[in-house]
Amino acid sequence: MSLQGGFEVDSEARMHEPPEIRLGGDVARAFAHYPPERAAHEIATHLRKFWEPRMRAAVVARVAQGDSRVDPLLAEAVRRYLAGDIDSGEIAEPSGG
Amino acid sequence: MTTTTPRSGGPAPGLAPEPDYGTPAVRGEATAGVTVDGRHVQVPPGTSVMRAAREAGIEIPKLCATDRLAAFGSCRLCVVEVDGAKGVPASCTTPCVDGMVVRTDTEQVRQVRHGVMELYLSDHPADCAGCARGSCEMQDLARRTGVAQVRYGLVDTPTATHVDGGAARDVSNPYFDYDPQACIVCSRCVRACADIQGTFALTVQGRGFDARIAPGPTDFLGSECVSCGACVQACPTDALVEKSVVQLGMPTRAVDTTCAYCGVGCSFRAEVQGSGPETRVVRMMPSKAGGANEGHSCVKGRFAYGYANHPDRQMHPMVRDSIDQEWRVVSWEEAVTRVADGFRAVQAEHGVGSIGGISSSRCTNEEVYVVQKMVRAAFGNNNIDTCARVCHSPTGYGLSQTFGTSAGTQDFASVDETDVMLLIGANPTDAHPVFGSRMKRRLRQGAQIIIADPRRIDLVRTPHVEAAHHLPLLPGSNVAFINAMAHTIVSEGLHDEQFLRERCEDVEDYLQFIVREENSPETTAEATGIPPEQLRAAARLFAAAPNGSIYYGLGVTEHSQGSTMVMGLANLAMVTGNIGRPGVGVNPLRGQNNVQGSCDMGSFPHELPGYRHVGLDDVRDIYESLWHVTISPQPGLRIPNMFDAAIGGTFKGVFVHGEDIAQSDPNLHHVRQALTSMDLVVVQDLFLNETAKYAHVFLPGSSFLEKDGTFTNAERRLNRVRPVMPSLVGKDEWQIVCDIATAMGYPMHYESAAQIMDEIAATTPTFAGVSFARLDEEGSMQWPVNDKAPHGTPTMHVDGFVRGKGRLVPTVYVPTTETTNRRYPLVLTTGRILTQYNVGAQTRRTANSTWHPEDVLEMHPADAQMRGISTGDRVELSSRVGVTTLTALVSDRMQPGVVYTTFHHPVSGTNVITTENSDWATNCPEYKVTAVQVAVANAGRADLAARAGTDTVDPVAGVADAEVARR
Numbered sequence A: 001m002s003l004q005g006g007f008e009v010d011s012e013a014r015m016h017e018p019p020e021i022r023l024g025g026d027v028a029r030a031f032a033h034y035p036p037e038r039a040a041h042e043i044a045t046h047l048r049k050f051w052e053p054r055m056r057a058a059v060v061a062r063v064a065q066g067d068s069r070v071d072p073l074l075a076e077a078v079r080r081y082l083a084g085d086i087d088s089g090e091i092a093e094p095s096g097g
Numbered sequence B: 001m002t003t004t005t006p007r008s009g010g011p012a013p014g015l016a017p018e019p020d021y022g023t024p025a026v027r028g029e030a031t032a033g034v035t036v037d038g039r040h041v042q043v044p045p046g047t048s049v050m051r052a053a054r055e056a057g058i059e060i061p062k063l064c065a066t067d068r069l070a071a072f073g074s075c076r077l078c079v080v081e082v083d084g085a086k087g088v089p090a091s092c093t094t095p096c097v098d099g100m101v102v103r104t105d106t107e108q109v110r111q112v113r114h115g116v117m118e119l120y121l122s123d124h125p126a127d128c129a130g131c132a133r134g135s136c137e138m139q140d141l142a143r144r145t146g147v148a149q150v151r152y153g154l155v156d157t158p159t160a161t162h163v164d165g166g167a168a169r170d171v172s173n174p175y176f177d178y179d180p181q182a183c184i185v186c187s188r189c190v191r192a193c194a195d196i197q198g199t200f201a202l203t204v205q206g207r208g209f210d211a212r213i214a215p216g217p218t219d220f221l222g223s224e225c226v227s228c229g230a231c232v233q234a235c236p237t238d239a240l241v242e243k244s245v246v247q248l249g250m251p252t253r254a255v256d257t258t259c260a261y262c263g264v265g266c267s268f269r270a271e272v273q274g275s276g277p278e279t280r281v282v283r284m285m286p287s288k289a290g291g292a293n294e295g296h297s298c299v300k301g302r303f304a305y306g307y308a309n310h311p312d313r314q315m316h317p318m319v320r321d322s323i324d325q326e327w328r329v330v331s332w333e334e335a336v337t338r339v340a341d342g343f344r345a346v347q348a349e350h351g352v353g354s355i356g357g358i359s360s361s362r363c364t365n366e367e368v369y370v371v372q373k374m375v376r377a378a379f380g381n382n383n384i385d386t387c388a389r390v391c392h393s394p395t396g397y398g399l400s401q402t403f404g405t406s407a408g409t410q411d412f413a414s415v416d417e418t419d420v421m422l423l424i425g426a427n428p429t430d431a432h433p434v435f436g437s438r439m440k441r442r443l444r445q446g447a448q449i450i451i452a453d454p455r456r457i458d459l460v461r462t463p464h465v466e467a468a469h470h471l472p473l474l475p476g477s478n479v480a481f482i483n484a485m486a487h488t489i490v491s492e493g494l495h496d497e498q499f500l501r502e503r504c505e506d507v508e509d510y511l512q513f514i515v516r517e518e519n520s521p522e523t524t525a526e527a528t529g530i531p532p533e534q535l536r537a538a539a540r541l542f543a544a545a546p547n548g549s550i551y552y553g554l555g556v557t558e559h560s561q562g563s564t565m566v567m568g569l570a571n572l573a574m575v576t577g578n579i580g581r582p583g584v585g586v587n588p589l590r591g592q593n594n595v596q597g598s599c600d601m602g603s604f605p606h607e608l609p610g611y612r613h614v615g616l617d618d619v620r621d622i623y624e625s626l627w628h629v630t631i632s633p634q635p636g637l638r639i640p641n642m643f644d645a646a647i648g649g650t651f652k653g654v655f656v657h658g659e660d661i662a663q664s665d666p667n668l669h670h671v672r673q674a675l676t677s678m679d680l681v682v683v684q685d686l687f688l689n690e691t692a693k694y695a696h697v698f699l700p701g702s703s704f705l706e707k708d709g710t711f712t713n714a715e716r717r718l719n720r721v722r723p724v725m726p727s728l729v730g731k732d733e734w735q736i737v738c739d740i741a742t743a744m745g746y747p748m749h750y751e752s753a754a755q756i757m758d759e760i761a762a763t764t765p766t767f768a769g770v771s772f773a774r775l776d777e778e779g780s781m782q783w784p785v786n787d788k789a790p791h792g793t794p795t796m797h798v799d800g801f802v803r804g805k806g807r808l809v810p811t812v813y814v815p816t817t818e819t820t821n822r823r824y825p826l827v828l829t830t831g832r833i834l835t836q837y838n839v840g841a842q843t844r845r846t847a848n849s850t851w852h853p854e855d856v857l858e859m860h861p862a863d864a865q866m867r868g869i870s871t872g873d874r875v876e877l878s879s880r881v882g883v884t885t886l887t888a889l890v891s892d893r894m895q896p897g898v899v900y901t902t903f904h905h906p907v908s909g910t911n912v913i914t915t916e917n918s919d920w921a922t923n924c925p926e927y928k929v930t931a932v933q934v935a936v937a938n939a940g941r942a943d944l945a946a947r948a949g950t951d952t953v954d955p956v957a958g959v960a961d962a963e964v965a966r967r
């Protein structure tokens, strides 16, 4: 079987997840194949590049609350994001989509 | 039948048809010198004498020849004398050789022609309505060959004598008639159907004088005919004629413009009568000069333009205070003030970011540009998104990450040089018909095709075309599939090492990743359902092709891993060295006419025009100094985020430009909840669409026949859209947008659409060389158009990638979370049909509905039988989010476990059941995979209805907003 990303996902439960947890989980799964450091960095950069500030604020708040539905990798990325640990040069890359 | 004032044949003034050279152009150097009637001309060897003569300015009479078809040599009207040759050869089938001397008007030639023409006329009705009207060439030819005196001395007083009492007129097709009596059996239509369209619906039946063409054993409507119109266009007589020409008579004026339906972007000559708002379209004739279509068309562009004056069309601005009230017609001034004041009021109460706009891929580049400008400059935020979000946003992300820009790499003509095509998640013969015909032509010439699609689409087997491989992969397994293709190629050493070494980066990491066992055809077979040996064979075929090309559509993008899959396709092209020359490349087939353009024009919330991130200071500087505003460096909301924010209470107003989000977006229940949560919904459209049901202000739009601007097709080609009449609602759409911005306190003024394009060119390097004047000169141009490529760029990434080196990205397969279970054991996937377009707002309002009056649910016989369903039954289709009712079509085109439908009709509400699952990178909805159950209608409905609509959101209190937003 191929890599699953990391986390068992229950499609029923997902439907009732708030968007920032659901969408954040999707991003996390897409980068989960990288070593943890790199993965967290990629996720944080993605949020910085593509997420509107209120969505970022929402996911930050979920992490601050310790919401158990937040993907652990996503939580790590959010901590990194808050620490300002993102190379701003990366957004100079063409972004698309 | 109405006959109009008899005209003496020939075109109306100013309406000269495009010249017909009689036979197709021959490629090569013009090394053959030929003398025709004393005039000298140089042509490539092999050019027909007929074509050479035409190039020398001499038109040889012809019946069976036309330059879109290979010469046939059957009518012998085109005979000439050639020095040193015996007799009178047909000029259409005689190739030029250097030094040839040709005479087209000798006594002998005249005699033969006269005889031929007499014979044809003896079988042509003397009262031919087309001859009188000017839509039949026979009378004109009779005159030119000197037969007219004999037969047509009294042409204006038709007699009732018919040549034969034979077959009746076939009026079954809603757009054209076939009159066997006027047919001269030149077989141009038969050859057009075969060679140009590739459908092979027509044949010649009978012999001698009794011979006629026929659409098989049935009438036109019941036949295989796809109504592309190629036969009608090819017919030199009135035997095949547009109904509109019969009804309205010949056009008096023509305007060159572009089809507003699909991403092929066909050029048309709109032939019309009358002027100003009274203009009537007589017919749309595909232009041979059209870069995308080269004279071909499909049933949508050719015939389905009638929606533009359908009675449902809205002509006046309307307002209402709440959505349960009746609409009230108001003046433009009042509507604009209402919108501007309303948006400002929302912002005063809920903040700058509480409103936004959605631009349309159906609108022109100029309209899209001003909409994003209004949002960024007048609204003061980046909450601008486009409907491309729900179709090709993953193309943007995937191709940008790998190649450096968001666009297909080739022109359409590139397919003529390809050896093996990989087609995945696209159904060109239905969704991109004119390009589909081009593919079929190339396949008949001997190229091969690998088709990866859950459904057996027409291209798998169609007359004279058979796919080398049809890989019926399971919906949702695209990435596993593409990895297995690359795995096979790399692990068997079939990859292009030199290309990878010289042109690409991150190569080692990727190669290590792809050869891992998890990506092998054997391991992925469980996910894809494809037998490993078949996949390996397909991979070897693709790798061995001198030119391998990839064509894909929404079956690639509309998945939870849509962006990953686009990168996977780019990887495959790089691994096999198939980038940077004609015949290869990665080619997204765009859905709507201006998907490419609307993306190019900066209507993504994180990008300014030309795919430049809003976070880049130097890019913002360009616009800030020109627009005199400060632009937010933060990305705005995407369409699905807007819905979420609306339900969460922070997004309260939206301007929806020419889009029907309440029909086209997934999980409609959620969309409707979002729309009803807003204080001000403004919709601009031709019709009161589904979204308008939730709107407070309705602004009437203009049809493409009323627009001045440009569309950019799937091959990056900018085509001009020219108005055949002024806007029937009194204001151009770009003007309305400028008025709203101005009323909001941000003055926006342009003299014309051309001036908007000038601003685009001045601010976006890839469009630097574009202007309406340059486009009018060139016909069309493919971006980038700049100093380095003043005529545009047919093939991209020739010497280097836009981003420098091509980047290989490890594409790990992550299965979708939308999984089947006992309750929802089937997978629903969605698609399109030839005669309908998108949500059907236009095509449903034309005779195209003759062919597709409703959306049907296709399912495999095994699945149907198990549920006691047969074709024609009403069935209930339910998913985790909703339920709808459709008519079943049992079909072995489907594989067991997969069902299929289209979303052209609002009553079927297909998107009631699609979920909000989306591409991880772009939020493009996962339309292509929904776990469903199907049952005979009325079984267990209550339970499902109760389950639908449990869409709950518990918004989190935004902590540290300001803090977060600064980053």
Ligand code: SF4
Pocket (backbone or CB within 6 Å): B182, B183, B184, B185, B186, B187, B188, B189, B190, B213, B231, B234, B235, B236, B237, B239, B240
């Ligand atoms: S229908 Fe027209 S094109 Fe076809 S064979 Fe008859 S005359 Fe020729």
Ligand code: SF4
Pocket (backbone or CB within 6 Å): B259, B260, B261, B262, B263, B264, B265, B266, B293, B297, B298, B299, B300, B301, B302, B432, B433, B434, B435
């Ligand atoms: S192929 Fe597309 S662009 Fe061409 S006529 Fe048909 S709908 Fe229009």
Ligand code: FES
Pocket (backbone or CB within 6 Å): B061, B062, B063, B064, B065, B072, B073, B074, B075, B076, B077, B078, B079, B090, B091, B092, B093
């Ligand atoms: S036109 Fe040449 S043979 Fe008919």
